[in-house]
Amino acid sequence: DGGITQSPKYLFRKEGQNVTLSCEQNLNHDAMYWYRQDPGQGLRLIYYSQIVNDFQKGDIAEGYSVSREKKESFPLTVTSAQKNPTAFYLCASSIGQGARAFFGQGTRLTVV
Amino acid sequence: GQQVMQIPQYQHVQEGEDFTTYCNSSTTLSNIQWYKQRPGGHPVFLIQLVKSGEVKKQKRLTFQFGEAKKNSSLHITATQTTDVGTYFCAGGGGSNYKLTFGKGTLLTVNP
Numbered sequence: 001d002g003g004i005t006q007s008p009k010y011l012f013r014k015e016g017q018n019v020t021l022s023c024e025q026n027l028n029h030d031a032m033y034w035y036r037q038d039p040g041q042g043l044r045l046i047y048y049s050q051i052v053n054d055f056q057k058g059d060i061a062e063g064y065s066v067s068r069e070k071k072e073s074f075p076l077t078v079t080s081a082q083k084n085p086t087a088f089y090l091c092a093s094s095i096g097q098g099a100r101a102f103f104g105q106g107t108r109l110t111v112v
Numbered sequence: 113g114q115q116v117m118q119i120p121q122y123q124h125v126q127e128g129e130d131f132t133t134y135c136n137s138s139t140t141l142s143n144i145q146w147y148k149q150r151p152g153g154h155p156v157f158l159i160q161l162v163k164s165g166e167v168k169k170q171k172r173l174t175f176q177f178g179e180a181k182k183n184s185s186l187h188i189t190a191t192q193t194t195d196v197g198t199y200f201c202a203g204g205g206g207s208n209y210k211l212t213f214g215k216g217t218l219l220t221v222n223p
Contacts, residue, residue, distance in 0.1 A: 033211070040121070040215070042118075043202075043216075044213075045212070098204040100160055101145070101157065101202070105153075105154055
């Protein structure tokens, strides 16, 4: 979807290293989300934020951290505490409660 | 917490056959959304249903929201190869912004 950008598209890291995934939106949306996608598992919510300087844990927050210092940006850090970090990570945003989500192109993270 | 179950997990059809995927929530939803993800791509919004018993159509796609607002279905008539992908439902509920996704149904179409 136009207006939400994730970078990079592919990312490789060594085990034990922290890595930060970028997510930027120019849609003026209040809400932003991070999902993890594994084969056969659908989309699992990691963190979400309803407003600047506030965020909530999703269903699988352990080993991840986020910040929301600006409305446009919601970076996700995959820490070394995440036991199985290799996955496809999707960032999304929505204008408000219950509204449709716009997804970025995703970042495919591989930890070796 | 809220759970959204989706069946079947996989569906393979011959081109021209119909296809249906079903979504069930453990709690009453404020709305249900449907997304399509092409292989290698990201989820793209298809539609949102809000009202109890609502039915919406988009060409060959028919979306329904149950009377109790706890279940939904997506039906595709006469599938085409361009319909290939994973179809997700996502339930919005309560007073927060959280969307809960089903695990999706992967549709493959044999030409």
